[in-house]
Amino acid sequence: MRELKGLTVANDMTEKTLQRVQELEARGITPMLATVRVGANPGDIAYENGLLERAEKNGIDSEQIVLPENITQEDLLAEIDKLNQDPGVDGVLIFRPLPKQIDEEAVCRALDPKKDVDGITPGSMAGVFMGSEKGFPPxxxxxxxxxxxxxxxxxxxxxxxxxxxxxxxxxxxxxxxxxxxxxxxxxxxxxxxxxxxxxxxxxxxxxxxxxxxxxxxxxxxxxxxxxxxxxxxxxxxxxxxxxxxxxxxxxxxxxxxxxxxxxSVTTAILMDHVVTAAARSALQKK
The missing domain is CATH 3.40.50.720 (NAD(P)-binding Rossmann-like Domain)
Structure with a gap:
């Protein structure tokens, strides 16, 4: 029985991602990932810390949006809209599950598919099912x-x-x-x-x-x-x-x-998606 180890794959992806980031930086573009965390779930915090560390290793800038556990639906959607409108943010990761007072489906629908690097929006799912490059797969x-x-x-x-x-x-x-x-x-x-x-x-x-x-x-x-x-x-x-x-x-x-x-490969995929989102954004602006 042969073991298909993920670390080998992740390391290979990281090398390629770093090369892509360097190519973008030569054009004055630094990919940016924003994380949105509601509350202080220990599991989310641990994953977030690892995610931000991986982003740094990949040459990707990051921004943490930490919101109170009792945030309203309206206020959370307003935060998502800010990120949608921010030209400096290429990818957004929203930690789920969200608190009970939040309509999670509405939050997923609110995120711009172009910044949906974790494949949670209907637009991203449509891209997967249609075989297009709209959004990103999970x-x-x-x-x-x-x-x-x-x-x-x-x-x-x-x-x-x-x-x-x-x-x-x-x-x-x-x-x-x-x-x-x-x-x-x-x-x-x-x-x-x-x-x-x-x-x-x-x-x-x-x-x-x-x-x-x-x-x-x-x-x-x-x-x-x-x-x-x-x-x-x-x-x-x-x-x-x-x-x-x-x-x-x-x-x-x-x-x-x-x-x-x-x-082991999932986070490397996320970083690749952020860099791809940055490249697509730069192409669209051009």
């Missing part, structure tokens, strides 16, 4: 495809089974796989056990994005498959584990580890 879904590309795994003519149908991973990664001429099956909570087994066993590539520890067991997989494990779950012992159990992982031809797999 970073985790894009990280799956990036890993396959890096390790030379061609999806052309392959059977791909996606476990999970979220807008964060399942649906967009299915569309992106079809763009590479794969035949895709999506399984979800209402898929019958018999259909789950059939879809899992026949696949050349399996993408597990359910969010349940050890969901993908050996009886749901075939022989010599490529398995991308997108799950990040509490393993009950103070660590994290993926959606794929050890027996299924061991039988695969190649698998992404958790931790150290797809998640």
């Amino acid at each position: 970073c985790t879904a894009a990280a799956c495809i990036q890993m396959l590309d890096y390790y030379g795994i061609d999806l052309n003519g392959k059977n791909v089974t996606v476990f999970g149908r979220s807008l964060v991973v399942g649906k967009p990664v299915a569309m992106m796989a079809m763009d590479r001429n794969a035949t895709v099956t999506i399984c979800h909570s209402r898929t019958t056990p018999e259909m789950l087994r059939d879809a899992g066993r026949k696949a050349d590539v399996v993408i597990a994005a359910v969010g349940r520890a050890d969901f993908l067991t050996r009886d749901l997989t075939g022989e010599d498959q490529i398995i991308l494990d997108v799950g990040i779950n509490d393993d009950g012992a103070g660590g994290i584990c993926g959606d794929v159990d050890q027996e299924a992982a061991s039988a695969a031809a190649a698998v992404t580890p958790v931790p150290g797999g797809v998640g």
Whole structure:
């Protein structure tokens, strides 16, 4: 069983991103990422700190927008509008979930798709489903495809089974796989056990994005498959584990580890999106 390690992919992407940033800086352009955090959730703060550190390493400027937990819908939308109108901001990342008093869908709709580097707006989703460059795909879904590309795994003519149908991973990664001429099956909570087994066993590539520890067991997989494990779950012992159990992982031809797999690439994808947004903005102004 071969491990498809994400750090190798992320480091390769970082080198390329730095080169792109240097090319933009030579033209007087410095990419800018703005983060919007409501409240002080420890998980959000930890991720934000890592994100800002990665931005600095990539030569990307950053701005933190920290708002009170009890902010009103109107005030939050006003902050989003300011960022939309700010020509110095290329990409915006909004930490979710938002507090209960906030209509999260309305916030996602309010963000300009051109600055939606995490793929949360309807405009970005439309871009994914239409195969256009409007907005950006969700970073985790894009990280799956990036890993396959890096390790030379061609999806052309392959059977791909996606476990999970979220807008964060399942649906967009299915569309992106079809763009590479794969035949895709999506399984979800209402898929019958018999259909789950059939879809899992026949696949050349399996993408597990359910969010349940050890969901993908050996009886749901075939022989010599490529398995991308997108799950990040509490393993009950103070660590994290993926959606794929050890027996299924061991039988695969190649698998992404958790931790150290797809998640390692997600932030690198975000940085790439910010730089792309800056380049698109500069081209539009020109």
